[in-house]
Amino acid sequence: MESPFKPDILKGKVALLTGGGSGIGYEISAQLGKHGASIAIMGRRKNVLESAVSALQSHGIQAIGVVGDVRKRDDAIKVLEATIKHFGKLDILVNAAAGNFLVPAEDLSPNGFRTVIDIDSVGTFTMCHEALKYLKKGGPGKDPSIGGIIINISATLHYTATWYQIHVSAAKAAVDSITRSLALEWGTDYDIRVNGIAPGPIEDTTGFDKLAPKEISSSREKDPLYKLGEKWDIAMAALYLASDAGKYINGTTMVVDGGLWLSQPRR
Numbered sequence: 001m002e003s004p005f006k007p008d009i010l011k012g013k014v015a016l017l018t019g020g021g022s023g024i025g026y027e028i029s030a031q032l033g034k035h036g037a038s039i040a041i042m043g044r045r046k047n048v049l050e051s052a053v054s055a056l057q058s059h060g061i062q063a064i065g066v067v068g069d070v071r072k073r074d075d076a077i078k079v080l081e082a083t084i085k086h087f088g089k090l091d092i093l094v095n096a097a098a099g100n101f102l103v104p105a106e107d108l109s110p111n112g113f114r115t116v117i118d119i120d121s122v123g124t125f126t127m128c129h130e131a132l133k134y135l136k137k138g139g140p141g142k143d144p145s146i147g148g149i150i151i152n153i154s155a156t157l158h159y160t161a162t163w164y165q166i167h168v169s170a171a172k173a174a175v176d177s178i179t180r181s182l183a184l185e186w187g188t189d190y191d192i193r194v195n196g197i198a199p200g201p202i203e204d205t206t207g208f209d210k211l212a213p214k215e216i217s218s219s220r221e222k223d224p225l226y227k228l229g230e231k232w233d234i235a236m237a238a239l240y241l242a243s244d245a246g247k248y249i250n251g252t253t254m255v256v257d258g259g260l261w262l263s264q265p266r267r
């Protein structure tokens, strides 16, 4: 589907996306790039990054891939330094790296719980923390009057409770809390806007393949509220938040799920 945004709304901007090589992260990379941004993507798998970078470049997007694991602070530092070395600055950080699997709480080991918290919550904080010096107004290569943007990819699992998702629900609740705290502190001190996006079930993603069979029964698929989202829907929300269209938005997590999380069985 064609974007409703002008193609130059992010002209001259530089974005770094964790988990940017596949799924929702890749689509956000592609749409930020198609609207003028230069793109650095971070991920654990070199081959995935390489094909993502080729695909981005085939659209005329300036792109690099840097291997790294958000659980390792040294990797975060290395990837940020590589981004600055290549593009000279950083305007937008998108934290899209995540881990997930379905498991009943009684079968989940504390280490399994910790692993997802480490990727989703601690990884998000680590990336934000290490990116601060580049994102704040007056950071290297940046206009002294304009701070950067952070977008954290969350979920709606924790708004109520979701079967077999205790680890991810806790992790994403922490992500939403991080979004608000950083919006407050860094919005005030450094003019950085920090927001989140909470996707519903998005077709053609690893998350959907792993989780959806238990979340959505086929009898509900025809209900408008249960229709699947596209990666494009999430990327458009990211464009809105990353561009000047979102200049007065700070500390919110935008739900992009067609209203699904509100729903209850019809009486």
Ligand code: HXC
Pocket (backbone or CB within 6 Å): 098, 099, 100, 101, 102, 103, 107, 108, 109, 110, 111, 112, 113, 115, 116, 154, 155, 156, 157, 168, 199, 200, 201, 206, 207, 208, 211
């Ligand atoms: C129970 C499991 C498990 C499973 C792993 N563990 N998979 N426990 N059921 N299916 C436990 C292990 O037993 C281990 O604990 C601990 O978790 C760490 O496992 P590792 O395999 O060593 O971890 P690692 O190789 O680092 O892999 C991380 C991962 C993996 C999260 C487990 O799934 C991953 O890399 N995923 C990244 C890709 C991904 O999931 N993307 C989808 C994101 S979708 P013990 O105690 O045995 O040592 C998403 C959507 C959110 O986030 C919500 C949408 C609505």
